[in-house]
Amino acid sequence: MTRIDRIAEPWGTRTPYGSGGEWPVRVDTHLAEGVAPEDVDRWVQTASLLHSNGDAMDIAVKDKRIVGVRGRASDRVNHGRLGPKDLYGWQANASPDRLTKPLIREGGKLVETDWDTAMKRVVDRSKSLLAEQGPSAIGFYTTGQLFSEEYYTLGTMAHGGIGTNHVDGNTRLCTATAGEALKESFGCDGQPGSYTDVDHADVIALYGHNVAETQTVLWTRMLDRLAGPNPPKIICVDPRMTPVAKAATLHLAPRPGTNVALMNGILHEIIRNGWIDQEYIQAHTVGYPELEKEVRNYPPALVAEICGVPAEQIQEAASIIGHAERLLSTVLQGFYQSNQATAAAVQVNNVNIIRGMLGKPGCGILQMNGQPTAENTRECGADGDLAAFRNWSNDAHIKDLARVWNVDPMSIPHYSPPTHVMQMMRYAEDGSIRMLWVSGTNPAVSLPELARIRGILEQDRLFLVVQDIFLSETAQLADVVLPAATWGEKTGTFTNADRTVHLSEKAVDPPGEAKADLDIFIDYAHRMGLQDKDGQPLIKWHDSESAFEAWKACTRGRPCDYTGITYDKLRGGSGIQWPCNEENPDGTERIYADGKFWAHPEYCETYGRDLITGAPVDPAEYKALNPEGKAIIKAAEYMPPHELPSQDFPLQLITGRTLYQFHTRTKTGRAPELNAAAPDVWVELSADDAGAYGIAEGDLAEVETPRGSVRAKVRISGIRNGVLFLPFHYGYWDTDGGHQPDGAGRAANELTITDWDAASKQPIFKTAAARITRVSGGDAPSPAPTNTASAPVGDFPEDARTRGIATALADEATGTAGGAR
Amino acid sequence: MKFGLVLEEMHRSENDLAHHLLTISERHKVDHEIYHLARDLARWSQQHVRDIAAMGKNYGLDLDPEPRGEMGLMETMREKGSEMAGRRPETGLLLLRDLRELYLKACGVSADWELLAQAAQGMKDKDLLALAEKCHPQTIRQMKWANGKLKESATQVLVS
Numbered sequence: 001m002t003r004i005d006r007i008a009e010p011w012g013t014r015t016p017y018g019s020g021g022e023w024p025v026r027v028d029t030h031l032a033e034g035v036a037p038e039d040v041d042r043w044v045q046t047a048s049l050l051h052s053n054g055d056a057m058d059i060a061v062k063d064k065r066i067v068g069v070r071g072r073a074s075d076r077v078n079h080g081r082l083g084p085k086d087l088y089g090w091q092a093n094a095s096p097d098r099l100t101k102p103l104i105r106e107g108g109k110l111v112e113t114d115w116d117t118a119m120k121r122v123v124d125r126s127k128s129l130l131a132e133q134g135p136s137a138i139g140f141y142t143t144g145q146l147f148s149e150e151y152y153t154l155g156t157m158a159h160g161g162i163g164t165n166h167v168d169g170n171t172r173l174c175t176a177t178a179g180e181a182l183k184e185s186f187g188c189d190g191q192p193g194s195y196t197d198v199d200h201a202d203v204i205a206l207y208g209h210n211v212a213e214t215q216t217v218l219w220t221r222m223l224d225r226l227a228g229p230n231p232p233k234i235i236c237v238d239p240r241m242t243p244v245a246k247a248a249t250l251h252l253a254p255r256p257g258t259n260v261a262l263m264n265g266i267l268h269e270i271i272r273n274g275w276i277d278q279e280y281i282q283a284h285t286v287g288y289p290e291l292e293k294e295v296r297n298y299p300p301a302l303v304a305e306i307c308g309v310p311a312e313q314i315q316e317a318a319s320i321i322g323h324a325e326r327l328l329s330t331v332l333q334g335f336y337q338s339n340q341a342t343a344a345a346v347q348v349n350n351v352n353i354i355r356g357m358l359g360k361p362g363c364g365i366l367q368m369n370g371q372p373t374a375e376n377t378r379e380c381g382a383d384g385d386l387a388a389f390r391n392w393s394n395d396a397h398i399k400d401l402a403r404v405w406n407v408d409p410m411s412i413p414h415y416s417p418p419t420h421v422m423q424m425m426r427y428a429e430d431g432s433i434r435m436l437w438v439s440g441t442n443p444a445v446s447l448p449e450l451a452r453i454r455g456i457l458e459q460d461r462l463f464l465v466v467q468d469i470f471l472s473e474t475a476q477l478a479d480v481v482l483p484a485a486t487w488g489e490k491t492g493t494f495t496n497a498d499r500t501v502h503l504s505e506k507a508v509d510p511p512g513e514a515k516a517d518l519d520i521f522i523d524y525a526h527r528m529g530l531q532d533k534d535g536q537p538l539i540k541w542h543d544s545e546s547a548f549e550a551w552k553a554c555t556r557g558r559p560c561d562y563t564g565i566t567y568d569k570l571r572g573g574s575g576i577q578w579p580c581n582e583e584n585p586d587g588t589e590r591i592y593a594d595g596k597f598w599a600h601p602e603y604c605e606t607y608g609r610d611l612i613t614g615a616p617v618d619p620a621e622y623k624a625l626n627p628e629g630k631a632i633i634k635a636a637e638y639m640p641p642h643e644l645p646s647q648d649f650p651l652q653l654i655t656g657r658t659l660y661q662f663h664t665r666t667k668t669g670r671a672p673e674l675n676a677a678a679p680d681v682w683v684e685l686s687a688d689d690a691g692a693y694g695i696a697e698g699d700l701a702e703v704e705t706p707r708g709s710v711r712a713k714v715r716i717s718g719i720r721n722g723v724l725f726l727p728f729h730y731g732y733w734d735t736d737g738g739h740q741p742d743g744a745g746r747a748a749n750e751l752t753i754t755d756w757d758a759a760s761k762q763p764i765f766k767t768a769a770a771r772i773t774r775v776s777g778g779d780a781p782s783p784a785p786t787n788t789a790s791a792p793v794g795d796f797p798e799d800a801r802t803r804g805i806a807t808a809l810a811d812e813a814t815g816t817a818g819g820a821r
Numbered sequence: 822m823k824f825g826l827v828l829e830e831m832h833r834s835e836n837d838l839a840h841h842l843l844t845i846s847e848r849h850k851v852d853h854e855i856y857h858l859a860r861d862l863a864r865w866s867q868q869h870v871r872d873i874a875a876m877g878k879n880y881g882l883d884l885d886p887e888p889r890g891e892m893g894l895m896e897t898m899r900e901k902g903s904e905m906a907g908r909r910p911e912t913g914l915l916l917l918r919d920l921r922e923l924y925l926k927a928c929g930v931s932a933d934w935e936l937l938a939q940a941a942q943g944m945k946d947k948d949l950l951a952l953a954e955k956c957h958p959q960t961i962r963q964m965k966w967a968n969g970k971l972k973e974s975a976t977q978v979l980v981s
Contacts (some may be wrong), residue, residue: 136981165976291899416973426852431910432981613858613962615969642857 004810007677007804008028010084010659010787011212011220012812016228020200020361020603023221030810032059040067043666045571047077047494047502048519049145049487050085050662052175052369053215054496056575057082059090059488061508066090066488066508073816075574077195077500080816083216085662087810088674090488092667094628098469099483100512110471114522115513121480122437123527126399129435130162135413139166139424139433142382143440144174144371147492147504149547150517151373152554153539154439155381157521160405161530161538166433167384167414168421169377170441173763174370176420179378180760181345181367183606184634185353186592186628188601189389190559192326192352193364194577194589195498198222200362203324205235205317207348208259208334209368211244213788215497219243233320235264238334239654240684240725241718242789244570250316253720254307256652257339257641257767263347265314265320268295270351277324277356284595285353286626287633290496294635298707306638308720325742326362327352333656338766342759343611343636353631359593366497371663373494379560380551384418386470388558389598389605392417393619396602399427404554406532411551417616420761422754429456437465439517440484444473444739445664445731448752448763449707454740467520470666473731473739480791484517485510491544492518493570499577499588501562503570518544551786556581559591559598559605592631611636612760641754641767643706645722649769651689653705653724655748656765659788661729669734673808681746682784683712684725687774687793691714697792698778705770708750713782715790723747724770725790794811824940825981826879831933832884838926838963839866840889845919847899851907852916855970862966865959866930913978921969929963934960944947 004012006028015024030463031037043058060068069090073080102118103110129137140158142151151169158167161570179189186192198204198221212219225231228245236248245251254262270276270290288465300311307314322329329352335344349365357363373679383792390397392414402409421426425447427433436457457464457477466478469486489510490710495501496719510516515523530538541547545567555562555578564587565581577587598604607622609615611634620753626632645652660677661668668674683703685695695701699714703724710726719725726748736742741750751770756763784790786801846859867888874886906912934957941949 068862133981298873415976419977423854427977427981429851429908430912431908432913434979610962610965612860613966613969615962615965618965639861643862755857756854758854758858 003809004812005804005808006084006087006810007660007673007808008802010216011074011223012081015812015814017224018229019202019285021228021659023199023224023332024814025073025080025816027071027073027816028082028087028810029068029070034809035060035067044505044507045072046488046504047496047575048083049085049372049504049710050089050667051083051215052372052374052497052665053077053083053217054372054500054575055082055086055217056502057086061507064508066093071084076577077496078217081217081220084660085668085674088671089662089667091672091798092670093488095670097471098511098514099471099481099513100485100800102513103481103587105479110478115756118480118482119523119527122465122524125435126528133434135162135164136166136432136433138162138164139419139427139436140164141421141424141436141438141443142169144169144171144369144374144377145440146373146517147494148376148380148551149492149544150521151376151380151382152387152551153521153547155387156405157525157530157539159381159386159412160407161525161528163411163413165416166424166427167382168419168424169441170421170446171371171374171377171382172421172761173446174333174336175374175378176340176383176762177345177757178331178367178369179692180342181349184342184346184759185349186597186609187604187606187629187630187632188559189363189605190591190598191366191497192358192590192592193366193498195221196589197328197362197364198225200752201232201326201328202362203233203235203320203326204328204330205321206244207329207331208336208338209330209332210238210240210242210244210334211330214332214370215368215787216659220669222602224246224252235317235320235514239720239723240789241791247529250313250320251301252309252313252317254309255720256654256723258307258637258638259335259338259344260340260347261298261303261306261638262309262314263344264295264298265300266318267291267350268298269300269315269318270322270354271295273318273322275810276354280356280595281354285631285633287635288354291350291354291635292634294637300786307480324357326360327355327357328362328364328366330366330368330610332368334766336762337764339641339764340636340639340755341762341764346634346636350633353633354775359590359595364590375495375497375499379495384420385605386414388555388560390558391605393607393616395704398645405538406534407538408533422756422761425453425456428459428462431461432460435465436464437467438474439467442472442474442664442666442731444477445747445749446728448749448751449754450747450767451708452754457738465506467517469514472666473733476739482520483512483514484520485514486819490516490518493548495578500575501565501570501578504577504748505565505779516549588671592741597631599626599630599632603629607757608632611759612639642754643767643769646768649705651722651770651772651773653703653726653751653770654766655726655728656754658727658729658785660785660789661727663729665729666730673804676805677802678783678785680783681710681712681727681730682715682782682790683772683816684715684719684784684790686719686721686723687716688721691713693772695772695774696777698781700775700778702773702775703770704750705751705753708752709745710748710750711744712774713778715782715784716793717790718793723770728765823900824944825882827933827936827940828873828877828880828882829884832870832877834930834933835866835869835873836889838866838930839863839870841923841926842866844899845867845923848903848904848919849916850900855916858966862963865963869956872952872956877948879948913974916974917971917978920967920974924964924967924971927960927967931957931964
């Protein structure tokens with residue numbers, strides 16, 4: 001057992017292993033000051049709810065309080081390891097400012113009330129809007145942090161009961177492109193790869209995926225491969241000098257907004273050199289000739305010009321990928337939140353498809369998720385898609401879903417694609433959505449162009465319901481606030497980015513009158529009198545396990561088949577990867593083995609969209625193109641971003657995450673070790689740009705775009721010249737402004753543009769034209785972490801480097817056995 | 822030969838389509854996807870105008886290679902107008918009308934490309950056929966976009 005400061009060393013101690021070997025176990029533990037493992041009353045099984053990796057852990061309970069966490073050695077995902085957010089984030093549950101009673105707006109102010117009064121307000125308004133306007137007046141906007149059982153209940157209630165098409169999750173901001181890119185290439189959502197591909201790969205290519213900060217334990221796995229025999233080569237595509245870039249064999253830092261050009265250039269070289277699997281292409285794909293034709297227009301010299309990346313680097317990247325024997329490709333926000341998101345992510349799929357590298361150990365694609373339960377938002381239909389990957393433009397699928405819910409098919413809205421959140425905001429703006437129910441998310445900080453979003457949410461004519469655990473910026477604008485329980489205070493399941501399902505059990509009671517989101521939704525459905533076609537209650541389940549059983553029935557025969565999983569099977573041992581059914585009772589490690597896909601016209605989740613215009617593909621056209629359900633190779637031309645640098649705004653602004661915070665900091669900002677590591681907003685620029693603008697480390701600067709301004713302390717980092725970076729976590733709940741700026745802006749989204757990818761509808765956070773000016777000198781370096789992508793370049797005072805506060809010491813135990821995986 | 826008329830009509834109708842796309846973009850600035858996409862798709866038609874003008878030279882036609890210009894002041898006024906009217910429900914109906922018109926215009930241009938491709942085959946003009954094969958798929962994508970947007974927007978506008 002070793003004690004280690006996991007703020008200073010976020011990835012902990014190396015446990016090297018070689019290609020094809022078993023990743024050694026290392027059990028990480030962090031307990032509250034003064035609590036020893038033997039003092040713990042109970043250990044309660046769960047997994048992480050502060051990122052999408054799905055690190056399995058046990059919650060330590062003492063005297064009915066959460067007192068710490070310990071990684072689960074037996075789990076396939078993390079082999080005992082935990083990341084800094086896992087180790088310290090649990091403390092937020094016990095914050096004194098948790099919401100404990102429902103609130104309603106009286107005389108312009110939010111006041112405490114009881115559940116009956118609050119729910120009556122919500123139900124009365126819902127009923128009167130349904131009578132007056134119909135379901136088009138009501139929208140639901142949820143999160144990537146509830147459980148399957150809750151999303152399924154919400155989706156059933158909204159689609160099958162209320163009958164509205166306006167349902168989405170904030171997964172729109174993090175994972176919509178992952179889902180859409182998989183649908184475009186494989187006809188259906190579903191992660192092709194598995195984390196164990198890291199154990200086998202000889203090349204890992206990470207596209208806009210700063211895994212070191214977004215999924216720290218997955219990066220730990222990669223670091224352990226890099227430290228062992230026959231390490232994989234790493235290719236990193238990122239405009240920032242991330243920890244991944246530093247460890248990479250080759251780092252490409254393209255100009256923001258040019259990913260499609262870059263991918264087309266790489267594909268050009270792979271195809272020109274014949275590094276493709278002709279047999280696989282012939283047998284298992286459609287559309288290859290179009291790709292061949294399109295990428296002919298992207299020779300490296302031209303691409304170098306567009307992307308600002310040397311042509312030799314493009315050739316070298318293609319050569320490394322082209323010579324890979326086991327290629328793992330991973331993608332995240334650098335592609336998903338950028339110009340041409342889906343088109344770019346689809347080109348990554350194309351690389352693995354034309355190389356025939358799918359469904360075998362080490363050969364995989366990980367279109368990653370941002371949030372812990374984003375996968376479930378997608379599966380359960382809480383992102384607007386229909387439950388269990390059913391196809392809204394296939395009448396047989398609607399009929400089947402109507403059978404599961406025992407409702408009339410006409411009552412499930414499927415006349416057009418689901419309304420995504422940015423469109424919901426537009427409908428709230430034009431006054432046609434008049435009630436918006438936000439659960440577990442914070443659009444007043446996380447959506448682009450915040451002045452506009454606040455203007456919409458503040459309207460008197462919009463009835464805003466917010467269900468959350470803290471009085472977030474959004475909750476402060478609500479008409480009704482419903483206090484919710486969170487992780488550790490309720491039971492349910494959720495699924496990580498590699499299809500691993502975990503059970504998260506209740507460890508302690510929620511504070512005050514706070515209720516599980518599931519109970520709130522069921523209560524609403526009953527109060528609304530939502531019924532099936534036989535006059536029975538639409539929601540026939542009453543707790544998490546009965547909800548899970550209902551969800552399982554809905555997934556039978558669909559790709560995300562959960563029918564072989566039970567709560568009991570998830571207890572003890574490891575998480576299980578879907579599909580898990582009679583055929584695959586232990587789950588399925590890799591899908592798409594043997595070139596079999598879920599793309600058959602009768603089975604697929606979607607017929608796809610035009611990658612540029614977003615127009616849905618006609619069912620007949622899809623059937624003609626892909627009658628046998630093969631993988632679909634889709635080409636795309638490069639289109640420049642909609643907002644380009646100008647004389648007034650000569651730089652490009654990108655926003656993103658830091659390792660130590662999550663989303664809008666509602667939890668991590670209340671965990672002392674995490675908050676101390678990244679306490680306030682900063683802005684990054686390169687040393688060259690800093691020189692040109694006369695700005696030094698720690699200076700206060702103003703960043704402006706046509707939409708607003710933010711003031712932040714400057715970090716001079718290894719970011720690409722001409723690019724500024726702002727972390728998006730910092731809002732106003734812990735400032736005097738409450739829900740909005742009090743003076744200078746702090747939230748990165750004051751600056752971002754209202755624009756989204758036409759195919760995935762994911763907002764674009766990474767190509768705003770911006771300028772920076774120095775406001776005043778600083779007396780200390782900026783508060784940015786120094787051991788992440790925001791690492792300083794040049795001389796830097798040693799005592800200002802990131803390290804943990806006194807309570808940040810955690811335990812590491814290596815050498816223990818892992819058990820069954 | 823009547824072919825010159827086809828090319829002239831093609832030049833006119835692509836110019837008209839580009840202009841209509843830009844007008845829609847400006848008029849619906851608060852509908853951000855319409856605003857951005859219509860501008861992107863106008864560029865396709867503008868390029869078609871240049872290509873047709875270049876092709877016209879082979880047939881002794883003097884067609885303006887520069888797409889019909891944007892009107893500076895009117896453009897700004899329409900964008901401002903859109904922002905001011907953005908919270909009124911009537912803008913939805915205007916959007917449907919504009920998308921319907923766009924769809925019909927794109928259908929017309931698509932038919933024009935059919936005519937042109939037929940003529941190209943009759944005249945065994947490979948360059949002309951190649952032009953039609955390059956441009957026509959983009960016209961169809963413009964058409965499908967207009968149709969898709971129309972479908973997607975109709976329910977909320979008409980039943981709210």
